[in-house]
Amino acid sequence: MFRRSRRLTVTRRRAMLRVSMVQARPGMVLAMAIYHPKRHGTLLLKAGVELDARTIMRLREIRCPELWIRYPKLDFIADIVNPEVFKARAEITAQIAEAFDEITRHSAAVLDYAAYRRAIVGLLDKLTDHPKAALFVSEMVDLDQPALRHASNVCFLCLLMGIRLDFYLVRERHRLDPTKARDVTSLGVAAMLHDVGMLRMDPKTVERWNQSHDESDPGWREHVRVGYELIRGGVDPSAAAAVLHHHQRFDGSGFPRRRTLSGETMALRGSGIHVFARLIAVADLFDRLRHPESATLERADEGEYQPMPVVRTLHAMLHKPYRQWIDPVIFKALLAVAPAYAPGTIVRLSDGSRGVVSAFTPTDPCRPSVMRLPDTDDSLVAGALDDEAEAEVMDLTKTRGLEIAEADGQDVRPYNFYPSHSGEFDLAATGRSMIRGSGNVHAA
Secondary structure, eight states: GGGEEEEEESSSOOOOOEEEETTTTOOOBSOEEOHHHHHHEEEEEEEEOOHHHHHHHHHTTTTTOOOEEEEOTTTTTTHHHHHHHHHHHHHHHHHHHHHHEEEEEEEEOOHHHHHHHHHHHHHHHHHHGGGGGGGOOOOOTTTTHHHHHHHHHHHHHHHHHHTHHHHHHHTTTTTTTHHHOOHHHHHHHHHHHTTGGGGOHHHHHHHHHHHOOOOTTTHHHHHHHHHHHHHTOOOHOOOOOOOTTTOOTTTTTSSSSOOOTSOOOOOGGGSSSHHHHHHHHHHHHHHHHOHHHHHHHHHGTOOOOOOHHHHHHHHHHHHHHHHHSHHHHHHHHHHHHSSOOOOOEEETTTTTOOOEEEOTTTTSOOOOEEEEEEGGGGGGSSGOOOOOSSSOOOTTSSTTTOOOEEETTTTOOOGGGOOTTTTTTHHHHHHHHHHHTOTTTTTO
């Protein structure tokens, strides 16, 4: 079915923007290859393919969530949506799928930790080669595989944040040599496997969790210990600790509690929680808020489920109770790697005009730069593109009174947030302050 699409030869650097499957139209030309959302690593369509109606219908049937298509004036997005990084992410997702299958099928599961580390190192190498691609702008996995999607997203987010937080890792892991402290390979392995304990929960506990999502359920809480016991002999102690403690909260309200020599239990809080566990906690919360599991399960089959917009997720994390749960330094890193409005996203502004995000500023996440677009999806097909037309770009940090009203077809006006003071979201300033040893870097 996919072979009927026409392949166009594109010799120049790819310019692209992201469209949902609802916006897909015959005549659009892929700027990015499409991989099968269920058969991880399986290539469906190469970059340069011109879509036809039959191909679009088939992509919708297999629940391909989005496309990256050619569009003039957006050449720089090719640096952000890099195919080599995408392929390395697909390899990690395939490794997670194999690990989950092994744990599910065999009581004495044998996990290939060396392969997991190689996959993580491979992705880190690609991110080093293509630093502009170190952003969370797309997902890898079909919505009806929530556990795999969640692990894949959490892993990628943790690596992106860990790279940005090298100065913080050195401080929080001060007993290690700085080079070792900055190494996030074990963080990546822990993030891949952070929820493996759920695969060993008894069916009644899993069913109870799926129905209630009650985090006080003692049976469900045991998944962190089960996961820890499953992997602790095969991974670095820091990775095992991160799996055990990824449900700790910065304010001390998380679990499990630590038992003292006197037999009493005490809460872990703040820097008393391993920094890898704090990183996974932020990524885990972000992904769970974006994908409320009840909505995923109930509506994915109906083909109408959309994840919560990133801006709405970040807005929620800025407010109680979530803000008290997470390390504020790590949250600044999340803002730097998970843009509220990612480059390539189609948006509608408060004046009614349509545009595509062309740049973002982590210190003011909801005021990106936006390039004007024609008002209809049909204008995005290959034959209607005008490579020579001058693009109008608006920097919303300098255009007050104008804001983003819709993103990917969803109303986001209630969720835009802005810094209340200079430096509130400035990770670089936090790093400079920390390196100098001054300032309260954990101030909310």
